[in-house]
Amino acid sequence: MKSFASLAAFLLLIYSSVTARAAEPSLTLARDKNFLVISGPQIPGEEIRINYLEAYCRAGSTDADWNQHTVIRHTSELLSLSDDARVMKLRDTLADGVIVDHTITAGPDEVDFRVTAHNPTAIASEAHWAQPCVRLSKFLGFDEKTAGGAEDYLPKSFLFLDGKLTRMPTPQWATKARYIPGQVWCPAHVPRTDVNPRPLNPLVPSNGLIGCFSGDDRMIYATAWEPYQELFQGVIRCLHSDFRLGGLAPGETKNIRGKIYLVPANVPALLNRYNNDFPEHSRPTAGK
Numbered sequence: 059m060k061s062f063a064s065l066a067a068f069l070l071l072i073y074s075s076v077t078a079r080a081a082e083p084s085l086t087l088a089r090d091k092n093f094l095v096i097s098g099p100q101i102p103g104e105e106i107r108i109n110y111l112e113a114y115c116r117a118g119s120t121d122a123d124w125n126q127h128t129v130i131r132h133t134s135e136l137l138s139l140s141d142d143a144r145v146m147k148l149r150d151t152l153a154d155g156v157i158v159d160h161t162i163t164a165g166p167d168e169v170d171f172r173v174t175a176h177n178p179t180a181i182a183s184e185a186h187w188a189q190p191c192v193r194l195s196k197f198l199g200f201d202e203k204t205a206g207g208a209e210d211y212l213p214k215s216f217l218f219l220d221g222k223l224t225r226m227p228t229p230q231w232a233t234k235a236r237y238i239p240g241q242v243w244c245p246a247h248v249p250r251t252d253v254n255p256r257p258l259n260p261l262v263p264s265n266g267l268i269g270c271f272s273g274d275d276r277m278i279y280a281t282a283w284e285p286y287q288e289l290f291q292g293v294i295r296c297l298h299s300d301f302r303l304g305g306l307a308p309g310e311t312k313n314i315r316g317k318i319y320l321v322p323a324n325v326p327a328l329l330n331r332y333n334n335d336f337p338e339h340s341r342p343t344a345g346k
Contacts, residue, residue: 085165087169117184117186131152157178167321173315183306212225242258243262253290277323278322
């Protein structure tokens with residue numbers, strides 16, 4: 059009887075948590091030129107703007123000219139936005155003919171991305187990765203128009219190294235590259251010749267999660283993709299988990315998924331959720 063009561067209490071706790079989350083006001087989505095705008099009163103600064111997508115990129119990019127070699131030009135089309143502004147569908151058309159469809163769904167504390175890339179042509183595509191550039195000045199409590207964005211937000215930003223949350227600047231901070239400043243962390247499954255041409259940190263991230271604490275330390279922004287190409291700290295108070303395509307053979311279709319989390323500053327809870335969403339990335343980690 060005691061074990062039954064414990065089970066009932068546990069199930070009630072789960073139900074209450076799910077019900078409370080469902081009752082929270084949902085985040086909403088909008089399209090402003092090439093920017094995806096996530097809005098909600100629960101977000102510090104009330105919105106996050108993402109250059110979505112900033113670029114589709116070729117391999118061999120670590121020490122290559124960004125415009126002449128790396129970027130594959132593309133156009134983006136808004137296909138639909140639901141009446142409640144929670145579900146958006148986009149279509150990108152790459153210069154080499156690849157079609158990339160995006161279904162983006164907002165919830166109370168996350169945004170879910172489902173991406174399908176298809177190569178309808180008879181020629182292999184060189185599209186190896188793509189980068190959503192997430193602008194975080196407002197979330198961090200900075201004025202977007204002020205200078206100094208390249209370094210001033212580093213102490214609020216983190217990724218996971220050796221299984222632990224590590225704030226930036228991380229150990230072995232790199233300072234030399236074709237373009238500076240910034241910092242790139244390359245996972246073990248990606249060639250180190252194929253990432254953003256910013257300073258490449260020699261350390262390998264423990265997982266695919268990168269994020270930051272809000273200006274008041276009350277909330278966390280974090281993001282992850284599967285498969286992912288790199289983690290990147292940029293020069294305009296942006297943080298990237300850039301997703302991997304790995305090229306597309308003629309007629310080939312690939313599916314990619316991603317998340318943005320906007321959650322209370324509870325690192326173990328964030329990790330549990332991330333590990334459930336991305337079991338492919340699971341390695342022992344610890345909050346700190």
